[in-house]
Amino acid sequence: MARPRKPLLSRERIVSTALALADEEGPQAVSTRRLAAELGVSGPSLYNHFRTKDEILDAVADTVVSQVDLSMFDGDRDWREALTAWARSYRAALAAHPNIVPFLAQGPGRRPAGLRMADAVFGGMVDAGWPPAHATRIGALMRYFVTGSALGSFARGFVDDATAYDPADYPHLGQAHLLAERQHSVDEGAFDTGLRALVDGLAVQFAALAGTEDRPLA
Template identity: 55%
Template sequence: MGRPRVLSRERIRDSALMIIDRSGLGELSMRKLAGELGVQAASLYKHYSTKDEVLDDVASLIVTTVDTSAFDADENWPVALAAWARSYRAALVSHPNMVPFLAGGPGQRDESLRIADSVHGGLVRAGWPPREATLIGAATRSLVLGSTVGSFSRGFVDDVQVYRDRYPHMDQAHLLRAKASEIDTASFELALTAFVDGLRMRFAAA
């Protein structure tokens, strides 16, 4: 038999994310996490004091994939904003069960605060007043989170009779579920484009 793998924060964090991806945020507990790793729960507390500490590390792992480099390179702010929003959404779409936890805010997570600092700094350097930059960052975050917290199209069933007889303008609603990913992405792009275009007008007027 091979030697048992050494327990580490990275192994604990990665196993926690695997449980969340597979079964949902509510299914994560220190007991289940220990079982996944083949250890006693007490072993986990040598590395993490609480489950929330584990979740903070999982959240940090996810947001490390969010790209704000366009802001750091002083790209045109609408391009940088859209690139950040798309990267942010891609990270959340990869781990949708973590969205409710991430929606709670960055707390003291270094990676999340680094992103907020990069976005805010890029917008202010581009000419946005600090207050407006804060609002834009918050609004973009709301747009991204709203597009990932659930799927509009997957909420429909594929039975034509459910909609045809009672809702005359929804006679094609039974087709939505099969195209959910395409519709969800397209609706996000529509909202993002409209948002950025509106900000361009606001910036020009100011």
């Protein structure tokens, strides 16, 4: 019998299948037994590509991060514009795969795409004139903000039932039952409001560093 022209199994196929499972059912659905069944292979064959389930999830998380645009840090774009554009791209990538966000939020570890992103953000801030310690804090701050915003929907947490918000108990929630149907505008508006507040606040700090010993020459 002739050998198949394409291998039955590859890292890319394993990762894409694991990501689909995580998107549909959560990371807990990603087991070697389940993946083998979905891929139509024997369980041990997965170990030719990954040693553990956590390695598979690491690769899944890194695949999501690899979708984030980092090109804004390549040129002489104003750091505020670059940080804003990157944060929006970062959130879009995470929001498309919310189930993997808790695992991804643990940090880049040894994940190549995650490390490239950390390097690009840190380098972009230092090149703009931020002291290295401040650049590190900015990267951490933005990761907290973006991953938190991608974990879930504030608006979807309210039920579409006006009787749930008795004015005797909740005098200021008379319109709360409308939030669920306005989920996109509420959540996107909240993200944009927070992002502007963060970047504007950082700009104030950046200006305050001018002329101090903590700030290197830009």
